Amino acid sequence: MAVQTSIPVESKKSGGLLTPWNIIFAILALVGVTCWGLQLSRGLQVTNLGTTNMWGLYIVGFMIFTGVAAGSLLFASVPYLFKLDEFKPYTRIATYLGAIASIEAASLFIIVDIGNPERVWLFITSGNFTSPMFWDFLILAAYMVLSVIFTRQLIQVHEGKKEESSLRPIAVISFIAGILVVITSFVFSFQVARPMWSNPVQPISFLFSALIAALVVQMILAVILNKSGYIRMPMNLLGKMAKITAVLLCIELIIVVSEVLMGLYPGAGSEYEALMWLVAGQGAVGFWLELVALVAAIILLGKAGSSKGSRVIVGALLALVAIYFIKVNFLQVELFNPLLNYAGPPVYGGTTGPYIPSLIEIGLSLGIISAGALLLNLGLNKLNLGNGKASK
């Protein structure tokens, strides 16, 4: 018997739209719109991108939110496929979060990154089947559709309009789709021009960082919603999520450290030079922050079992910082150390790094995240997603 079917059917929170948080999110979203307006009118010169580092914060946002979308689908489908009943009451929030994250990643972060957003329809009318970016577009479109259908079906089961057994097909499809987040890694790892991305561990790293990103966002949400009474997630369950996240972060740490050591060991060569750039050169600040955030998050989340929510929140935020730096460093170490690195006429933008996003990039990204937070809050308010008293 599913846990959520024992929850009263008429649960819907009747809160107003103009809550302080919604207003803050809306204002930040408007700041983002303003930044986008500036970017559209003045061009991508308002970013700190250039010929050498042609991808930056927007692509990092795209990678992270693709991860949240995929990880959320996995988090929602696993309890139904592997009979983990204790997690079932929280799958509605997970699928709804997945829907929003896929909109953030597929629509917003990509649209603000491309120079000609008015041509984005060409993805549909003129898609190139050999392009990993086109495959990724298809996957993200599938995430959007699947998350919405899954959320709807979960609410129907929760309200007693459907049998739980009917969820199996959507759970299987969502699980497979979640695993296919490895296709996002193909966008990078299929490129012969980028040898440090071209490595079979990248798809695994992308899958794990997707799960980490989804788990940490859901842990932060769980602590907040537990406090407000919207859900009732027992502390031991939160502790389990924290420990799973800590294990995944350990694997990411092993991958990062191994890659660096393997590159540095020969003591010379192009990969050695690129990794020296990362550990002791222009990229060093980002790299060491990544390591510190990873280790701190592992310690905090690994010991989160019996502690209060605040430890989980701090650990989860540090894990997000770690994922951010993993993605930023992954991009930068390759882009700033191209295969052909001769002195020549100046090109637009910096050639040595590090890349630090401009205020417009930061404002626009914050706006996108705030728009997502606003949608999330509205969904929590209007849809039947919780299992606590305040959700009734």
Added chain:
Amino acid sequence: MRYAMAIDLDRCTGCHACSVACKVENNLPNGIWWNRIMTVGGEAMDTPEGKFPNLRMEFLPINCQHCENPACVKACPVGATYKREEDGIVIQDYDKCIGCRYCMVACPYSGVRQFNWKKPEYAIEVDMGDANVEPHQYNVVEKCTFCSHRLAQDLKPACIDTCPNRARIFGDLDDPDSDISKALKGRSYFHLLEEKGTKPAIYYLT
């Protein structure tokens, strides 16, 4: 027909005349260079390798390699960059480019593809170069076209005609009597990053 270019590195003096000819012919905006002369070994452009008195100057002109197996064509999500079947030139369709810059990520020959980060601005107020050059657009990627507008008029690319040392040779590889077929006979050459499997159409004669 398979257009290709040979660059005789023994003849190249690094004068940058081909870069300037390309810039003028194609009316390139400020900051955009489709054809760049890189300095091998030196820390900055046009600086020698080594320490006095053991110095050495060597140049490596780099433009789009018009690969037979182009990484950019595979990568472009909307087919804005494609290989012309009739002559093998890799073309960038400005009207189709969404400006995602994935082709720049995918191309191993860093910097040959350049993006218009801002509205094109020019050194002088009037347009330069050939009237048939496609107008430059904002927010799109652009690159060497082998001067396709000149080829349509039975002319050679501007860099070929300009090179004072005749270091650049152009022609159809399928024609045994073409300049390039003759130039390659008996000469040793290499391709840039041949191991990447892109099969470039630029031959560096050594």
